[in-house]
Amino acid sequence: MELRVSPAVARLRCSKSGLEVPTGGFTRPIGLCPCCPPPGKPVVVEYDRDTVRSELRTLPVAERVTRGLWRWAPFLPVQGVPADYAADVGGTPIVRHDRLSTSLGVEVLLKNEGTNPSGSFKDRGLAVAVALGAACGAARFALPTQGNAGVAACLFSARLGLPGCLVWMPDGYQGSVYHRACELFGGEVRFFGPNIAAAGRNMRETLAAPLAAGEIVDLSTFFEPGRLEGKKTIGLEIAEHFGADLPDAIVYPTGGGTGLVGIWKAFDELDRLGLLDRAGRPLPRMVSVQSANCAPVVEAFRRGLDEVQPVASQGTVADGLDVPGAIMGHAMLRVLRDSGGTAVAVSEDAIVAAFATYGRLGINAGLESAATLAGLEALLRDGTVRRGERVLLVNTGSQLIPLSKKQA
Template identity: 35%
Template sequence: MPKIAYLESVRTHNRLSADVPQTLDPATAESLYVRYDMDELKKTATRDLPAKAAAASVTSLGMWRYACVLPDVTPVTLGEGWTPMLQSKRYPGLYIKEEGANPTGAFKARGLGLAVSMAKHYGLKHLAVPSAGNAAGALAAYAAAAGITAHLYMPKDVPFANYLEGIVYGADVHMVDGLISDCARLVGEEIKAQKAAGLPAEEVWFDISTLKEPFRVEGKKTMGYELVEQLGWTYPDAVFYPTGGGVGLIGMWKAFDEMEELGWIEKGSKRPKMYALQASGCAPIVKAYDEGKQVSEFYQHAATFAAGLRVPKPYGDQIILDILRESGGRAIGSTDEAILASILDWAKNEGLLLSPEGAAATAAYDELIASGELKPTDKVVLFNTGAGLKYTDMIAEAMHLRRPGSLPTSMPVGGIITPV
């Protein structure tokens, strides 16, 4: 595993030390990327290493098969990564990257798995996150595995599974009457108050928010390594990625940069068009892209049952928009009605119960197939970012579905299940 050479701010390229935990560039408030000595890495990090590492392990290494391009740290792992790539039964060129197979049932396990590993390495005791749901569940799980206290701030109307996760993993759970932006404000205010009160440094919460620390990107970049390896070390024509905070899209683009620099992919190879998919009820990236803007505006009155897409202003909006334009992709919004229809369509015809976020991607894909912008034979990797079963309450409500009949008022104790 390589040592980190330095942390680098995304735009001004200021360099910071990775010897101590960092959040944002203090001079510019920019997000930070982890950088390695690539000349040194080229001598040892060959693209056959992930397969060799996995073959030599008695257990699944998951995303840690890419240890040669991840920070030198002892992993706090629950088996995250190396998720299935499922070929569509109806579209010969379409592959579904099933991130619901991760621990905690969502792609968030990757970023939080690495971020918590680094937090334990630094000796941090308290981690706080504002979340639309799945990041909170993932932090709660990995913090429990690491022996770190997790402080979760979620909107009150997140899927019930996310609230349950926080409780059963023993996290400090705060349910907020508002959006993820309100949760982020409350986390910031609490940390500011702790510092003002003179709490010892080890007792002050560390904000592990999207793009406000550098290691969630490192975990999410493994999706880029995986999809390329699973396609025989070739790029697809397009990547469809449900975009709330957009860390996965940013991480994959970073992975493509690294693979080309290391020679794992030929430099100058045609990269995939990157598509950011959102819900029409909360589509700040779509609006900014369509209007040709460099950054998004706060999306007023954000509302969608795709909880992970209810992010009214992503912190990394400028990075996301740059990637979309550089790749030749774009941002597309779908209505909740189209998202629900896509959930039902893919369940009945492909045997996949998608998350609402994943169905925002399939709805957009179907739209582009119908318009002719894409052909069914175009090689596309589409991310289902979470297991649909985590959203049973949200999907059932959208379908106006209720349990048939009524539950018994008392349950029998004896019989074939338990002793008489």
């Protein structure tokens, strides 16, 4: 089996202008759009509905995967991945938590992403991004990271037998659990600057020629279309699990926002195929949770903007929420408003307290996940979520990551 772009991919579209983006026959990796001011805006994949329908019925048996991410092959942009590539990615449990439901007076449902192979939901997006880049001829991958995305990129590069992923981290991450995990999976780690934005600029300067030639793919959040497609599978799994009885609200800890946009894209694609069985009820309200120390999406939502303006981060214990800008901010804000949802900022103390609560209850969840519980408590206080409603918290990673970090 050879990696190839799925025949169901109909076209690429700029997420901002809506204009179609040339595919170039997928002979080289897809980056940001050429239509918006440099560096461009994220490009999204659109599928041919008839091909997806027919693939759902007829995908050759040899390629039918019963476990893991490629169980969703008809909805993914790349086919022909090795059987052992992502069989352990996704398929994460959704459970109703009785004690939290009783104490909060709402039905609390948890989607636990900590069971993914590198310990976080980043595995979904990077599995698809690496496979799609390789299918388009990329020889190697690179990204700036301050955490799990780098680890996942290194892990999937290793699984395809590619040269080690090139990882840029801020100086402060030397010796961190992320640094060591990237190296374990064959990554070559460089350190630059005080934050991920500075590290990313240095990476793009250093690798300007191979990036421009398409030999190396920039896996930064939303800089290529695969990560969004992988994150979309969270939404496919939610729809499959709940059927016609979707939750009233989905609370998502928001850094770069691929999951927020991805879950909504999954609902939209299923709905257009007539596969979203929701018995005429509205879709879940999507809720974005950020740390009050770094809350650009919350700020833009409150001000009624249609783009997210960068903020100066004050730093947060939840590394995944320390994202001061958002290249896909326009799409995140659209999802929050189209779904009738909202955005809420929680204090560092509330995140730490919620992490301790999860610990007392024996729940496998990291600090970003704890922010969703803190967010739910805030929404109950201000009446945005009402008693008796059903709320799904997306718990994006394992508690082992923040716990390991403290020893670094």
